[in-house]
Amino acid sequence: MLILECPYCGVKGEETEFAGGGEAHLKRFGPESSDDDFHAYLFKRENPKGVHLERWRHTNGCGKWFHAARNTVTLEVYGTYSAQTTEPPKDIKDKISAKVPGWSWREFS
Amino acid sequence: MSNAISALQGAVYQGYVEVREMGLVGMITLRGDLSSAKMKKAVKEACGVDLPGQREIAVSGDKGAAWMSPDELLLMVPYEGVADALAVVEKALSGEHFLAVNVSDARAVFQLKGKAAREIIAKLCPVDMTPGAFEPGMIRRTRMAQIAAAFWMQDADTIRVVCFRSVAEYAFNLLKDAAEPGGETGLFA
Numbered sequence: 001m002l003i004l005e006c007p008y009c010g011v012k013g014e015e016t017e018f019a020g021g022g023e024a025h026l027k028r029f030g031p032e033s034s035d036d037d038f039h040a041y042l043f044k045r046e047n048p049k050g051v052h053l054e055r056w057r058h059t060n061g062c063g064k065w066f067h068a069a070r071n072t073v074t075l076e077v078y079g080t081y082s083a084q085t086t087e088p089p090k091d092i093k094d095k096i097s098a099k100v101p102g103w104s105w106r107e108f109s
Numbered sequence: 110m111s112n113a114i115s116a117l118q119g120a121v122y123q124g125y126v127e128v129r130e131m132g133l134v135g136m137i138t139l140r141g142d143l144s145s146a147k148m149k150k151a152v153k154e155a156c157g158v159d160l161p162g163q164r165e166i167a168v169s170g171d172k173g174a175a176w177m178s179p180d181e182l183l184l185m186v187p188y189e190g191v192a193d194a195l196a197v198v199e200k201a202l203s204g205e206h207f208l209a210v211n212v213s214d215a216r217a218v219f220q221l222k223g224k225a226a227r228e229i230i231a232k233l234c235p236v237d238m239t240p241g242a243f244e245p246g247m248i249r250r251t252r253m254a255q256i257a258a259a260f261w262m263q264d265a266d267t268i269r270v271v272c273f274r275s276v277a278e279y280a281f282n283l284l285k286d287a288a289e290p291g292g293e294t295g296l297f298a
């Protein structure tokens with residue numbers, strides 16, 4: 001079971017109070033983009049064994065979307081952070097590095 | 110105009126904790142900038158309480174205001190007073206970006222009364238109900254079995270639960286089941 005802390009209302013709740021929203025930090029490709037970029041935007045997803053960055057929503061709570069950095073193997077949550085950003089904050093990246101040296105996820109490491 | 114009635118019309122169940130549907134309660138969803146001076150004024154004038162902080166609820170008599178999210182409050186007033194309260198809010202917030210809607214008929218409110226009221230919530234919600242961890246003055250939005258709900262404590266032995274009207278009967282059945290004599294856990298005694 002995951003324990004997530006919503007960065008908007010501060011509730012530390014268990015998984016069933018939230019809803020997963022898929023991969024974080026997707027770059028959108030729409031009209032005028034190449035077929036490859038559009039295809040990747042729609043269908044190509046990370047499915048890592050280890051460090052993962054995701055979107056979550058506090059559905060049975062304040063209703064806000066946020067980001068979570070967690071480990072799909074250990075279920076450890078490195079931290080949750082604002083939805084209004086395009087990359088994980090430095091303190092969370094540092095926390096991951098301390099536990100998983102040399103980690104990388106898409107363009108982040 | 111037809112007579113407004115609440116979902117369960119004041120149904121009561123006497124278990125080891127009393128479960129009561131509270132009838133019609135006036136409720137206004139108010140969204141906007143909670144840090145603005147006009148918002149503070151609107152809450153004070155409509156409900157007679159100070160704007161509550163994060164996850165807090167302020168109650169005064171039959172009125173109150175609860176913090177629902179960083180940009181949302183729930184105002185509670187007597188059912189007949191909603192139109193007046195809305196007018197007060199709209200006047201106080203004029204010129205500002207906000208949303209105020211009467212949601213009274215979209216909600217059901219329950220009350221749990223008894224020494225073991227905390228137990229009932231602890232059985233149904235993934236929330237730490239240990240005295241100290243949850244106390245009067247706090248509000249918690251969460252999951253109650255399979256539905257969204259929010260609750261707060263009126264006092265040490267009284268908890269109010271609010272959920273959507275469409276699931277009122279489900280919520281009442283859940284609370285009744287949890288309060289059935291023989292189901293005492295003595296967890297917080």
Ligand SMILES: [Zn+2]
Pocket residue numbers: 006007008009010011058061062063064
């Ligand atoms: Zn939240």
